[in-house]
Amino acid sequence: MFAKTTRRLLLAATATFGMAMSFAAQAGEVTFWTWRQEDKAVYTDLFAAFTKSHPGITVKFEAFPNENYNTIVSTALAGGKGADVLHVRAYGGLEAMAKAGYLVPLDPAKVPELKNLPADALASETLRADGKIYAVSLAGQTVGILINKDLFASAGVAVPTNWADFLAAGKALKAKGITPIANGTATPWMDAVFHSAFTNPFLGPQFVTDVLAGKANFEDKRYVDALGHLLELRDMLPAGFTGVDYPTAQQLFSTGRAAMFVGGSFEIGPFRRANPKLNLDFIAPPAPAAGQPTHVSRWFDSGFAVNAKSTHSEDAMALVRWLATPEFAIPAAEKLGNISSLSNAANPDPLLGKVAELNKTAMPYIMLVHFRYESPTGSDLLQDGVQKMMAGTMTPAEVGKMVTDGIAKYYVPFQKK
Amino acid sequence: MTTRTVRRWRQGGWIVLLLAPALIILVGFVTLPLLAALRYAFYAFDGLAPAGFVGLANFQTILFEAPYAAWTMRALGHNAIVFVCLMLFQNGLAYLLAFALLKTLPGHRLHQVIVFLPVVLSAVIVGFLWKLMLHPLFGVINAALGLIGIAPHPWLGDENTALGAIILTNAWHWLGFPALIFLAGMQRIGAETLEAARLDGAGDWVLLRRIIWPLVAPATTIVFTLTFIGSFNWFELPYVMAGLTGSPGGTTDVLGLYAYRLAFGSATAGLQDFGRGSAMAVLMFVFLAVVSAVALKFLRRREMEI
Numbered sequence: 012m013f014a015k016t017t018r019r020l021l022l023a024a025t026a027t028f029g030m031a032m033s034f035a036a037q038a039g040e041v042t043f044w045t046w047r048q049e050d051k052a053v054y055t056d057l058f059a060a061f062t063k064s065h066p067g068i069t070v071k072f073e074a075f076p077n078e079n080y081n082t083i084v085s086t087a088l089a090g091g092k093g094a095d096v097l098h099v100r101a102y103g104g105l106e107a108m109a110k111a112g113y114l115v116p117l118d119p120a121k122v123p124e125l126k127n128l129p130a131d132a133l134a135s136e137t138l139r140a141d142g143k144i145y146a147v148s149l150a151g152q153t154v155g156i157l158i159n160k161d162l163f164a165s166a167g168v169a170v171p172t173n174w175a176d177f178l179a180a181g182k183a184l185k186a187k188g189i190t191p192i193a194n195g196t197a198t199p200w201m202d203a204v205f206h207s208a209f210t211n212p213f214l215g216p217q218f219v220t221d222v223l224a225g226k227a228n229f230e231d232k233r234y235v236d237a238l239g240h241l242l243e244l245r246d247m248l249p250a251g252f253t254g255v256d257y258p259t260a261q262q263l264f265s266t267g268r269a270a271m272f273v274g275g276s277f278e279i280g281p282f283r284r285a286n287p288k289l290n291l292d293f294i295a296p297p298a299p300a301a302g303q304p305t306h307v308s309r310w311f312d313s314g315f316a317v318n319a320k321s322t323h324s325e326d327a328m329a330l331v332r333w334l335a336t337p338e339f340a341i342p343a344a345e346k347l348g349n350i351s352s353l354s355n356a357a358n359p360d361p362l363l364g365k366v367a368e369l370n371k372t373a374m375p376y377i378m379l380v381h382f383r384y385e386s387p388t389g390s391d392l393l394q395d396g397v398q399k400m401m402a403g404t405m406t407p408a409e410v411g412k413m414v415t416d417g418i419a420k421y422y423v424p425f426q427k428k
Numbered sequence: 429m430t431t432r433t434v435r436r437w438r439q440g441g442w443i444v445l446l447l448a449p450a451l452i453i454l455v456g457f458v459t460l461p462l463l464a465a466l467r468y469a470f471y472a473f474d475g476l477a478p479a480g481f482v483g484l485a486n487f488q489t490i491l492f493e494a495p496y497a498a499w500t501m502r503a504l505g506h507n508a509i510v511f512v513c514l515m516l517f518q519n520g521l522a523y524l525l526a527f528a529l530l531k532t533l534p535g536h537r538l539h540q541v542i543v544f545l546p547v548v549l550s551a552v553i554v555g556f557l558w559k560l561m562l563h564p565l566f567g568v569i570n571a572a573l574g575l576i577g578i579a580p581h582p583w584l585g586d587e588n589t590a591l592g593a594i595i596l597t598n599a600w601h602w603l604g605f606p607a608l609i610f611l612a613g614m615q616r617i618g619a620e621t622l623e624a625a626r627l628d629g630a631g632d633w634v635l636l637r638r639i640i641w642p643l644v645a646p647a648t649t650i651v652f653t654l655t656f657i658g659s660f661n662w663f664e665l666p667y668v669m670a671g672l673t674g675s676p677g678g679t680t681d682v683l684g685l686y687a688y689r690l691a692f693g694s695a696t697a698g699l700q701d702f703g704r705g706s707a708m709a710v711l712m713f714v715f716l717a718v719v720s721a722v723a724l725k726f727l728r729r730r731e732m733e734i
Contacts, residue, residue: 081700082692085476103699110475197585199673200696251564253676254585259565383699387495390697391673399677404587417495 039067041326045098046080053346060342061333068326070096088113091320095327099146099316101135103383108316109138109145115317115324116143117331124335131375132352135311139384146314147335148352150344153276153366154208154308154376160290162189162270170294172305174240177297181247184270191247193269195255196401199394201274203378206241206397207308208273208296211374213237216306219377225424229414238400238407245401253402265289276366277312280348293362295369307366309373310380311352385421392417462713468706476700486707490690500708502678503686510595510682511659518599519606519651526610527636540611544604551601555668558597559584584669587679594669594680601665602658606651613647614640649727653720660716663688673697683712 045054051074058070073094075083081104087093088108099105099114108114116138119125125133128148136146163170163180166187171177181191196202214237221227227234249255249263264272265285272278273296282289298305315334317327333339337356344351344358350367351358358364375381382389396410405413419425469486471478490496525543529536546554561568564582574580583593617640625639641648663684666674672694674681689698691705 085700089476107475107700111477113476195585197582197675198671199675203697249565251580251582251585254562254564254582259563263565383697386699386701386704388698392495394673394697395677398675399587402585402587402676404677413495420494 039323039326040069040071041096041323041330042071042073042094043096043098043330044084044094045072045074046077047098048074048076050074050347053343056346057339057343060338061330064338065329065333068329070330084108088318088320093318093320095318095321095323096330097316097318098149099136099314101146101148101311101313102379103385103388105136105146105314105316106138106140106384109143110140113319114145115319115321115328116141116145117147117317119144122147122328122332122335124332127335127337127340127353127355129352129354132311135380136314136316146316147331148311148314149334150312150347150349151352151370152310152312152376153350153370153373154204154274155276155366155369156208156294156296157264157272157274157278157282158292158294159264159267159270160292162267166270170292171297172294173298173301173303175300178243178247181244185247190249190263190269191271192244193249193260193264193272194274195249195252195260196398197254197259198257199398200390201257201260202397202401203390203394204275205273206238206393207376207378209241209244210234210237211308212296212303212305213240213299214374215304216374219374219381222377223381228425229411229418230408231411235407235411238397238410241397241401242407253398261285276350276363277348279362279366283348291362293366293369304372306372306374307369308376309370310376314352382418382422387417387420389414389418465706465709468702469710471703473701473703476702478703482703486703487711490704490708490711496704499678499681499686500683503674503681503683506591506674506680506682507660507662509591510598510662511656513592513595514599514602514655514659515652517595518603519655521599522603522606522651523610523636525603525607526614527632527640529607529611530614543607546601547604549601551664552668554597554601555665558593558600559669562593585676587676590670590676591680594666597669598662598665606655609647609651610644613644617643645727645731649724649731652727653724656720656723657716660712683708687712 043054043058047054051072054072058072062069081100084093084097085108088111093113097108097114099108109116117125124147125144132148132151133144136148137144158170160170162184166184166189168180168183169176171180184191194201194205196205214233218227218231218233221231222229245252249260249269255263260269260272261278261281263269265282267286267289272282276293279291279293282291295305295307315331317324317331321327335353337353340351340353340356341359343349344356344363345360348360348363350363350370358367378389378393392414393410396405396413399405400407400410415425419427468478470481470483472480472482472485490500529540529543533539560566562570562583564570564580564585567583569583570580581589583589621643622635622639625635630639661684662682666680666682666685667688670676670680672685672689674685687705687708689705690708691700691702693700
């Protein structure tokens with residue numbers, strides 16, 4: 012009796028398992044992992060369009076919390092698991108995965124869509140060691156200043172374009188009881204954003220060229236002087252700014268208590284959703300003096316890659332190729348509110364179109380683009396330093412030295428003989 | 429097989445069956461990760477995959493190489509500050525509170541519940557709650573201080589007050605726990621002992637110092653050991669209130685946060701390195717195990733002596 016039941020159970024289990032296996036193979040379902048939980052609806056819509064043009068392949072969207080995404084993906088990949096198509100980071104974050112052999116290199120002959128991407132976008136998803144591209148870049152992010160046009164108008168202050176006017180505008184706004192800049196320094200990565208926005212116009216592209224050529228480091232007078240200018244902005248920040256974190260800064264700006272928010276183009280969408288009445292503009296940071304050029308800062312922030320252990324690699328590759336076409340990029344940019352990495356994807360949104368225009372003279376967001384490949388990363392060092400400098404416990408020269416010494420651990424041109 | 433052997437087998441089977449779930453969970457979620465961390469500590473990592481055995485190099489890096497060595501010592505120093513402050517303020521106050529509760533004053537049951545209530549809250553809830561209350565612009569603490577003429581202050585944003593603010597939050601959260609342990613210890617002292625001391629003219633202070641303190645030595649041992657382990661394993665509260673980097677400027681960085689950063693990096697700044705992260709975790713484990721064992725031995729001897 013017992014043996015008979017067991018045999019039946021075993022049979023039933025085998026049959027169910029066999030059916031499940033054949034179902035999975037037949038369905039042509041590609042799994043997709045991302046940290047963008049908030050974009051689920053947009054991706055689901057776009058993936059439906061993909062299935063329409065690629066009958067037989069469906070995409071299953073799965074999102075994980077941003078702060079745990081690296082941990083979850085790295086654990087899954089190390090165990091030979093994980094989704095077929097992965098949303099991956101760029102630069103050093105991409106290298107960590109690609110170096111370990113977890114991703115499929117994209118061969119330009121087999122992925123002709125790579126032609127749609129400009130060189131710096133391709134570089135952001137390339138492993139420097141083998142020169143191969145591992146992901147198609149999704150979007151570029153631009154650092155500048157978001158402004159509340161209504162607050163400027165009501166205070167009778169003109170939007171400033173150079174440093175002297177910028178400081179004067181700050182004083183005028185403050186006199187009217189308006190916090191000029193919403194940012195605080197409690198959230199370290201925001202300090203790096205703030206730093207890049209205001210120092211890049213003072214530094215100019217030549218400084219980046221010199222650092223990359225090994226002719227200058229972060230103790231350079233140009234850099235220390237640029238850092239010093241950040242201190243002039245302390246009066247424009249909210250009271251108790253050392254304790255003001257990222258969500259608080261967003262609240263101050265979206266509720267109309269602060270006139271400016273120094274941040275990335277990725278803030279445009281969330282600010283519009285938080286307060287649809289906000290009369291937004293996105294401007295370049297002030298130029299050092301009237302008539303001089305200014306520069307926004309730019310990086311490419313993520314891409315899509317195929318898992319080397321994918322059991323649906325052909326379907327996964329079809330999806331990744333499609334993700335590098337305007338069919339995906341244009342509606343995605345519009346719905347996600349970002350600037351597509353594709354050179355030929357025009358953005359119908361006027362504000363995002365303006366950002367794309369500013370990108371023509373953009374400088375790289377230097378720590379992420381060039382010094383986040385080895386530890387201690389330039390970002391780690393800089394964020395710590397700027398936070399202390401703004402609090403008054405480090406001088407600009409000390410920050411420059413700390414960043415240079417830290418990077419010198421692996422960057423030969425900074426090593427003192 | 430005799431009936432006896434069958435019965436013995438059956439009994440053994442039951443024991444194995446009942447122990448198995450606990451053992452599987454313990455081995456799967458505690459022992460194996462510990463062993464994996466021990467192994468990873470001796471490997472270099474290239475990106476996410478092990479790139480070869482490197483002996484003690486990871487330990488050498490985090491203990492002796494700039495800037496890691498300075499970061500390690502800074503974090504360790506903060507853990508030590510946390511431990512000393514919690515021992516003095518949290519546990520000192522808990523000792524006095526336990527004595528007050530022992531007196532069974534009117535409403536003591538309600539007070540007992542109130543003192544213990546925060547302990548049942550999750551550290552994440554407590555952290556968020558206090559972060560909001562300490563907020564520089566909208567916080568109720570600054571508003572209250574404003575009423576007595578004290579200017580608003582960014583408690584969690586000032587390098588001089590951030591760690592103190594988080595320690596105070598921790599003390600508020602955990603106060604009831606040592607208080608309860610001390611109270612249980614005090615209740616074990618016979619009422620006649622305390623009565624006799626009182627008849628001999630001992631006041632509260634003498635009672636607390638000369639009679640109760642030596643007699644609650646076993647409770648002190650437990651409180652000391654748990655506070656020590658808790659202080660050097662501190663993670664949730666600083667993570668919620670100060671972030672992964674121990675903001676501002678690393679002044680609230682502790683070993684738990686630092687080990688996590690070394691291993692997993694952060695989405696906005698750092699890279700992952702399981703080798704160094706594991707090395708840090710192994711050092712923490714060894715430090716905690718050795719110091720706890722030595723302290724326990726010392727405290728047990730002290731219990732006997734007094």
